[in-house]
Amino acid sequence: MLNKRNRQGLPRRWSLAGALLGASLALVAFAPASWLARGLAAASNDHVLITDSRGSIWNGSGVLVLSGGAGSRDAAILPGRLRWTMGFKGLGLALNARQDCCLNGELQLLLRPGWGRFELAVASGGDWLARLPAGLLSGLGTPWNTLQLGGSLRLSARDLRLEWVGGRWRQFGQLDLDLLNLSSRVSTLAPLGSYRFSLSAQPVAPGETGGGTSQMSLSTLEGALMLNGQGTLTAGKPRFTLEATAAPGREAALNNLLNIIGRRQGARSVFSIG
DSSP, X not given: OHHHHHHHHHHHHHHHHHHHHXXXXXXXXXXXXXXXXXXXXXXXXXXXXXXXXXXXXXXEEEEEEEXXXXXXXXXXXXXXXXXXXXXXXXXXXXXXXXXXXXXXXXXXXXXXXXXXXXXXXXXXXXXXXEEEEGGGGGGGOTTHHHHOEEEEEXXXXXXXXXXXXXXXXXXXEEEEEEEEEEEETTOSXXXXXXXXXXXXXXXXXXXXXXXXXXXXXXXXXXXXXXXXXXXXXXXXXXXXXXXXXXXXXXXXXXXXXXXXXXXXXXXXXXXXXX
């Protein structure tokens, strides 16, 4: 009698399981674009936001905003709308994004989930990924809202891949940010110069897997304001030291800016974090 009741209950269990599976698939298939917006906000500590999101995580759009973070009143909106599509590619997902104002054609990101790991790779070709007005950095708050930079930013990547393993990120390849023909409202001298900030994977000895530390560097390409910085990024925590000096003959014009950048040590201005 017990076995007969068990056999009668099996169809109901399978029906319930099928209904739950169908509901789960429908939820994923019609997941709103706001899910992607919330994920980006969480990953960036509310510094990069997508507002006015429309559509779904698979085919949607929104307005990209740079913010000073939770509770900050500083924000800068990128012109136009960011549009994206996402679909399966091999064992992962391919996210394709376009924004007429800023992206070099179509930016493709490959997302590959795995057992205890997650990988994000930049698959786009071209000499650069994005170009932005430097003034947008004021949306990130201090110190950018004080400097009020002019000029442009150019982002590029070489074999860039990020891997989440064991609760921390590991970087492979290099990310470069060129700050071109910069000016600032706190200096009468314009332009101040052009610079390159690089974030690169730390060299690993043969047989080692790497410890999740990336190297940071800032160098001067040209200009009257000479910047040189070195540091590391480990588990999301930066350690960085920047030295700023004026080119010969430009000391008086840059004196006020050097006082703002960091602690004066004679002709140098030194700024450190971490």
